Amino acid sequence: MKAxxxxxxxxxxxLPALAQTTDDNDQDGxxxxxxxxxxDTGKCEAPPAPPVPPAPPAPPAPPVPGAAEAGMPxxxxxPPVPAPPPPPKLPPVPAExxxxxxxxxxxxxxxxxxxxxxxxxxxxxxxHGRMVFVLRSYALNG
Numbered sequence: 766m767k768a769x770x771x772x773x774x775x776x777x778x779x780l781p782a783l784a785q786t787t788d789d790n791d792q793d794g795x796x797x798x799x800x801x802x803x804x805d806t807g808k809c810e811a812p813p814a815p816p817v818p819p820a821p822p823a824p825p826a827p828p829v830p831g832a833a834e835a836g837m838p839x840x841x842x843x844p845p846v847p848a849p850p851p852p853p854k855l856p857p858v859p860a861e862x863x864x865x866x867x868x869x870x871x872x873x874x875x876x877x878x879x880x881x882x883x884x885x886x887x888x889x890x891x892x893h894g895r896m897v898f899v900l901r902s903y904a905l906n907g
Contacts, residue, residue, distance in 0.1 A: 853905055858885065862898040869896065882906035 802809030862877045866889035869875070875898060877885040887901040 853903075855900070855903055856883070858887075858898055858900055862887075863896075866890075866896045866898045871896070 856879070859877065859879070862875065862885065865875060865877070866873070869889045871889060871891050873889045875887055875889055877887075877898070879885060882905060884904045884906075885898075885900055885902070886904075887899050889896050890899045891897075892899075
C-alpha cells in the first residue's frame with residue numbers, strides 16, 4: 766500500500782515535467798548551420814562570419830530627483846519646538862516648617878504640606894546657630 770501511494774505521489778510530481786514539449790518551429794530554440802561546397806578543386810570558400818549578437822538592453826535610467834513627487838504638493842516645514850514654560854515661582858518656606866525643625870536633629874527629613882496639592886520636602890539643618898528647614902523639592906499637583 767505504501768509503495769502504491771509513493772508511486773502515485775511521484776507520478777503526480779513528474780507529470781508537469783513529462784507534459785512539457787518543445788516546439789520544433791521555434792527559430793530561437795535551435796540553430797542549424799549547413800554549408801555546401803561543390804568544387805572540383807576541393808577548396809571551398811571560408812564560411813561567412815557569424816552575425817554580431819544583439820547588444821544587451823540598456824539599463825533602466827536612474828530616477829530623477831523630484832520626479833516621484835512631481836504631482837504631490839511639497840511637504841510642509843516642521844514648526845519649531847516651543848520653549849518650555851518657566852518653572853513655577855517657589856513660595857517662601859513657612860515659619861511653621863522652620864519651627865518643626867527646632868527640636869529635630871540635623872539631617873532629619875521633613876515633608877510640609879501647604880494644602881491644595883502643594884508639598885515641600887526638605888531636611889533640617891543648622892544655620893546661623895539655629896535649626897531651619899532647607900527646601901529640597903517642591904511639588905505642585907493642582
